[in-house]
Amino acid sequence: MQLRSMKKIIYSVLFIFLALNFKSNVWNGCSFFEGFQYDSESLVVGRLLHSQKHGLFDEAGLLGWVHSVPPNPNKYLFQYEACFYDYPFDSYETYYSQSGGQAFLYGLICRLLTGLKGNAALQTLWWLISYSTALVFVLFIYWVQRRWGWATAIFFFVTIGLSQWITAFGRNLFYLLGAFYLPFIVAMWFLQNHEAKSRKPLRATFLLMYATMLLKCLLTGFDFITPALVMSVTPWVFYAIMNQWTWKKFLQQASIASAGVLTATFSAILFLAVQLSVVKGSVGEGFEYILWTFGKRTYGGGGDYASVFTQSFDSSLWNVLVTYCKGYAFDITHWFDFPFWKIIARFSYGYCILAFAVISIIVVFSKTLRPYPVFRRQQLALTAMLWTSILAPLSWFVIFKGHSYLHTHMNFIIWYMPFMLLGAVLTGSTLWFLMKIKNRTM
Numbered sequence: 001m002q003l004r005s006m007k008k009i010i011y012s013v014l015f016i017f018l019a020l021n022f023k024s025n026v027w028n029g030c031s032f033f034e035g036f037q038y039d040s041e042s043l044v045v046g047r048l049l050h051s052q053k054h055g056l057f058d059e060a061g062l063l064g065w066v067h068s069v070p071p072n073p074n075k076y077l078f079q080y081e082a083c084f085y086d087y088p089f090d091s092y093e094t095y096y097s098q099s100g101g102q103a104f105l106y107g108l109i110c111r112l113l114t115g116l117k118g119n120a121a122l123q124t125l126w127w128l129i130s131y132s133t134a135l136v137f138v139l140f141i142y143w144v145q146r147r148w149g150w151a152t153a154i155f156f157f158v159t160i161g162l163s164q165w166i167t168a169f170g171r172n173l174f175y176l177l178g179a180f181y182l183p184f185i186v187a188m189w190f191l192q193n194h195e196a197k198s199r200k201p202l203r204a205t206f207l208l209m210y211a212t213m214l215l216k217c218l219l220t221g222f223d224f225i226t227p228a229l230v231m232s233v234t235p236w237v238f239y240a241i242m243n244q245w246t247w248k249k250f251l252q253q254a255s256i257a258s259a260g261v262l263t264a265t266f267s268a269i270l271f272l273a274v275q276l277s278v279v280k281g282s283v284g285e286g287f288e289y290i291l292w293t294f295g296k297r298t299y300g301g302g303g304d305y306a307s308v309f310t311q312s313f314d315s316s317l318w319n320v321l322v323t324y325c326k327g328y329a330f331d332i333t334h335w336f337d338f339p340f341w342k343i344i345a346r347f348s349y350g351y352c353i354l355a356f357a358v359i360s361i362i363v364v365f366s367k368t369l370r371p372y373p374v375f376r377r378q379q380l381a382l383t384a385m386l387w388t389s390i391l392a393p394l395s396w397f398v399i400f401k402g403h404s405y406l407h408t409h410m411n412f413i414i415w416y417m418p419f420m421l422l423g424a425v426l427t428g429s430t431l432w433f434l435m436k437i438k439n440r441t442m
Helices: 002-024 038-054 075-085 101-112 118-148 150-162 164-169 178-193 201-220 225-233 235-242 247-280 283-297 307-313 317-326 339-344 349-365 373-389 391-399 401-406 411-416 419-441
Strands: 064-067 091-094 328-331 346-348
Touching: 002 118, 002 150, 038 064, 038 075, 038 091, 038 101, 064 075, 075 118, 101 118, 101 201, 118 150, 118 178, 118 419, 150 164, 150 419, 164 328, 164 411, 178 201, 178 225, 178 235, 201 225, 201 247, 225 235, 225 247, 225 373, 225 391, 235 247, 235 373, 247 283, 283 401, 307 401, 317 349, 317 391, 317 401, 317 411, 328 349, 346 349, 349 373, 349 419, 373 391, 373 419, 391 401, 391 411, 411 419
Parallel strands: none
Antiparallel strands: 064 091, 328 346
8 A cells, every 4th residue: 555655646747857857948958849839739729819809710610820010020929919919900810730739728618617718828828738748748658657667657757857858849739749659559558458458458449549630630630640640550560579469460460550540540530621612612622632732741742832842843852861860869068068078978769770670689689588488578578669660750751751851940849759658668777687686687
């Protein structure tokens, strides 16, 4: 009983530390925290302002920006100023690329909290999103702790706290980071605790994956959709190896899970097309816009696009991939003044990939781990899950090359869906186990 109470206290402390970090960057692991992606988030703020004046369902609930007369030269900043200082506005510029479910939810929360608005509304919502993001990662830490113990769990907790990209996205009202991980977390919970006991596991798998991915799409649209899709089915790789499934069972289960998330994605596309029909006139025009914006983010496809987008279509895929490998997973150089510490205080994703490859080779070939078959099988399952998950970021870099070329200020977050997370767990758990073995033999 005391042990259970102690665990609750520890998880509560981890939750509080992560929530504070996502809300205010208290660990100072992110040097670009203030104002990060305020342009995207301003769409949500603008929608909240418009909803206060015209209702939650006006303009089909779509996101957008409010405008004053004369218009403010910085429309992104004006959304916050209008919110904080109650500036007047008289027009609304609609954003058509996602359903705006997150802003609808926020607007509903503000109404339920007796007309919450202005700075109080934004502060409250930033806290709520910080809490939700922290909860998602604490649930993942719980899974790690149950399987690998507290040492690995704490190591993973520190890597999350020092991750500049997770910290930067952690409270953003537009991206609602926790929603991307919802299908992934639910899948692990289901496979860990309920799949073997379920009387109709395939039906349960489909419904769970459909519901969670549909919620993700309604709340955050189709940003980073391919990483979210791949991430959601990676738990089946881990549990297929852990539970020694046959190939037939694995392929059946993974196919049903894939069908669930894909069906949810197409359902969300249809929902967006219907929304767009309200403002554009027909469902056909809605689908036409969706195809146009898909081309803008990928390879063009013959559409009429501005020159900045045509430049992204002609960019080298190899150069895009190299750019994202050279980016920094951890960068705390702003902590130090001494040149040597600045050199070792940051690690690129390319170096992380190499480190994970070395750890994976140790897991597969090390004779030290062979006398421990249960642990080794778990590490092999995690290794397989890790290298399957690298398809998640690569899918976006390759398929959505145009978006990746233009958005090097933000797209590094998809390395954490969930490749970097699993790599941290594999590294921490393997090194800790090898250290314990060495201590026993001394």
